[in-house]
Amino acid sequence: MKRWRFLLGFGSETGQSKAIAQGMGDIASEQHQICADIFELDEVDKQFKLEEESIMVIVTSSTGDGEPPGNASKFWRKIRREKNSKLLSHMKYTVLGLGDTNYSTFCNCGRVLDRRFEELGATRFYPSAWADDAVGLDLTIEPWLQGFWPALKETLTKLNTSTETSINNLTESINQLNLTQEIKPTVNRQLSSSNKFKSNQDNITYSSNLSEMTTLTLPPKSTHSLSIKLIESSEVKDHLPTDPHYHVSTLIRRECLTHDTAIKPVMSIELEPSEEEFLFEVGDAIKIVCANDENEVNLLLKRLEWMDRASHQLDICISPDNTKKSAKIPTYIPSMCSLRYALTNCIDIRSSPRKNLLRLFVDCTTDEDEKRRLEELCSREGSDIYIKYILEEHLSILDILNHFPSCKPDIAMLIEFLPPLIPRFYSICSSPLDDVRSIKFVYSVLKFDALNGRTYERFGVCTNWLNKITIGTKILIQTRISQHFRLPLTLDTPLIMIGPGTGVAPFIGFLEHLYLSSKSIAGFDVNNLHTWLFYGCRHRQHDFLFEEQIQMYQQINVLKHLFVAASREEDYPFRYVQDQIKANGHELANLIYNRNAIIYVCGDIKTMVRDVRETIAHILKENSDITNIDEYMKSLETSRRYLLDIWS
Template sequence: MWMYILAFLVAALIAWKFLFSKREEKPTFSPAAIKFDSAPKITLNSNKKAKKTKKEGQIGCKVLFGSQTGTAEDFAQTIAEEAETYGFFSEVVDIEDMTPEDLADEEFVIFTLATYGEGEPTDNAKDFYDALMDESCNPLPSLKYTVFGLGNKTYEFYNAVARRVDERLLELDAQRIVEKGEGDDDCSLQEDFDNWRRKLWEPVCQAFGIEFKSVAKVIKPTYILKEHDSAAKQSTLVTWNTKGINRNVIDVKHPVMCKIVAKRELHSPSSDRSCLHLEIELNEKMKYVAGDHVGIYPENDPYDVNQWIDYFQLDPNQIITVASEDAPNRPLVGPCSIRRLLTNFVDVYAIPRKKLFQALAIYATHDEEKKRLELLGSSDDAGWSAYNEYIKDPQRTLLECLEDFPSCKPSFIHVIELIPPTKPRYYSISSSPKQHPNTVHVTAVVLEYKTGTGRVHKGVCTNWMARKNVESETHHLPCFIRTSTFRLPKDPKTPIIMIGPGTGVAPFRGFIQDRKHTEGRGDSILFFGCRSRDVDFLYADELQEHLTDGSLGKLVTAFSREQDQKVYVQHRLLEMKDEVWPLLKDAYVYVCGDSKSMSKDVHKALRTVVMEAGNKTQKEAEQFITALQTKGRYQQDVW
């Protein structure tokens, strides 16, 4: 992840030099909320990173990660650290920097691969994945490997990428020396990973003729924090201008600052919740298609940043750089102020992982506190039980934990090393470039709820956007477009069925706008649900206009709280089975919204529609639905 920061800072420095003699009154920030790596000593790009030297006779172990949010990369780093304790020469490598042909030269490769969306590889793994699946890919008989997959069982294609990669490598005659592992992000991802890697090293050592010994890993700090004189470093602080940047690539590693040009509340004043409509002006090189996502890097709430500053007794204006102890003169982030570090680069709300408790135990001076921290950091059954009860279920944050362990006084830089970086938040774009070519629209509920500890948790990005004043100079967001496979049919005459309760209507607003500007469009039905037509019926007036001008063929609503018996979109789907079934023979079906219950209930309802209106058995109905998915005619954008 450090490569993200480095690439971003280099581009920003170039921009600063370019604009230094042409200063205008344009918005700046210093620097943007780009990922701050919580993991390895060596993660800079190839021409900057500190070099490790492979000893004679040492076996190479390359850990390749395909990651969308950073978790797979974090797992890769954990594996690499453990590999070193067994004598391997380990390297963590972004899979986008490898090709399948490169694998022929490797002794041992471990893949940590996340599945994204509808069974797709992550953005950084796509090129490698496509090349591996190509029939021209050469055999790999000398490669020894294993795979750990990161998925979510609420999604239809659970861990599809890891499974396909594993199967393909076997087809190419590679040697799998440990059974593939799979983790479920909906339930027990970290526990699944820990259980898998506990069984990993003994067979690996046997395969390479290495003596296996259980090694206790001591979590020691590997980052250093350098303080600088503010005046001396002022000229090197990175500033960023929203215009004039000559950049060919704008993506998760290279976002650009985009201006919020409009913001409004979509719920009525009587609502106890808030839902924002934002319009964001695009950089001229940013292009999108209806159905794509916009990624936004948020800023942490100033109140919570101040809590960290107070706890660690920091000077918020102190200018610092963060570096690896292996390469102290090659900054990983900075120079920037401590406040900027905590505001933009680190996830101060992250639920602490077990690795962090293993490190905290080192700092505790009270015996009982040390034992408790060691238990929370352990991976046996008792450790997981304690962790789930104390950390996971109540969603306890690091500062809340430290308050319960007063004898534990960890160093600030060690904590920064061990907590996750700030990650981008992704939103389904609720507009079409055919109607809004220069802006993307975002539809987002402002998240706020009480955790098990009594703390009020506020969604980081939505609350940050809610605080933005469109008239101020700080109303910019670091953004990029992420391409999606959630697409309208190529033939506009194809019927479409859209099912999107709440903010799930977002991409369908874009679809309808797209069809408004398309000739010869086919039938379309939108199933929309909310609590009450007078409180949270999103875009009600717009949808009525689309019905009037023919952009939308039919709107079916489900207002769950307007009658004694709650009614949801799946109920409306069943009520209209005789109208839906004839469309299903040719239509594309789209579902957007909650993955835990809504999408599953809609799936069941569709199966029932096929059974009852199509006069099919349950098995035949499932086969029909599966065929829709295989042909790309049943697509989901769920979270």
């Protein structure tokens, strides 16, 4: 008998939606005896056909400025362009969107697909949901999944989807699908009388708001689909990471742009792509393939007592007793590499472990009190403490293992359940008109002290790697093409560029491009430009990035107006870029409302994106006759006149 099935399509840029879709696939088969056929959304018409699917569940994130992730863009175009309003009238669906509320285009990709599916005749069998990475995805996903499974079973039952299932077996299947009783693994572990985690202060190992008697609801236990062994081999030779989708470049320059006294140093990097045909434009970003810190890898190897086997070859195959249909050998780990190589180059050892991994850790922990605390941290009842002590403090896998010394996971568990190490991206700050063989970008050096549960000092993964590698090192790169963050086609469109800190990077590229265009294109007159730059730093003497270059653009009339904010200078009235925006409110509102200016915002989402948007809305309200300001702001976004290039 074939089992009940549904289609589970995912779109994922950095792997979270993929992991969630795979987790749902596991729960479907292990707990509900339902088969989820899991595909990237862009595998449409190759691996699945919409016309043939009765139930489709979409899990997708948004990237860029509300755009679909790389493996969902073909699907997105197909659905958006589709004219046949009955195309999906045979289909039931729901969407789980992943996003971040710091973006005004929160979950835009999921929301647009959700709306288009409805317009194309599909019926939602369960309300779609929007999970927010800013507060923790699980906060939405956990309760959503609770209702999802009964709704899915009910829909499957009504639809009688399984064409291969005979009538007799169908009855049997329906009986198997116990519609009323959800499987909720619960646990009520008694703590030892000497509970070593008892303390007066709440922290990662103890919190008073979960009483020892609280019954905990745990996430379902993921099962292994891989069999991973370490083989002592002299043949294993680790080499530079390779990936046919990436280009080789060479690090040719690295310098510090800030004064020695700057609180947050900023570095500038120049790369030379090996191939002539490497293409980029101003407004694009560059993806960098990086590696984990050697010391951190060593600490992890030591903690796990795997140091003596670090150079052994990893042998990965699908486990003989695997039951997952979606089981695949991870393509991001080379077939011949050592354990050290995989931990350094392929696996993300820094990001906070998800709850499904904490759940697996419970079973490889011997101490009862540690087990109970791990259960609390991954339980539904412990959602708040998981967010507070793990996500918000960015605890890594090593931090968790250090806090729970009796936890001894095996190699297979970490290799299978930790996410891949993904490339990091940076806004390009140079123009190809200057030199197509030179790509420049900047980054801040971020240091995180050993505090608040973090058990060792650390720096940002990629920036730390970029700081340590030697000049001449080969680096794999790829352009992340910007869909909309581009210079306008018409010269006289006013440009309002807002970029505090390293957020100024793409605007340096824009200004350089305008300057070089004025030298090389006949009829390009800088006097026609209307360029406004709002820049912010801590202290103009210490960390004013690209100061000389910006001043030069001002002198030659490429940059018409410069406004600088300085957050740490006493007696300077403009602390933040939004103070400068407010002070120039009248003129800016006129440019936006009457002269179709384009507003570009670039920088760290945590610090300013919301404040800048509110300030722009405020100055427009004060200086125009717009009656519905929210609608007007939305229209700026949809007409691509309010553009974001932001990161967290």
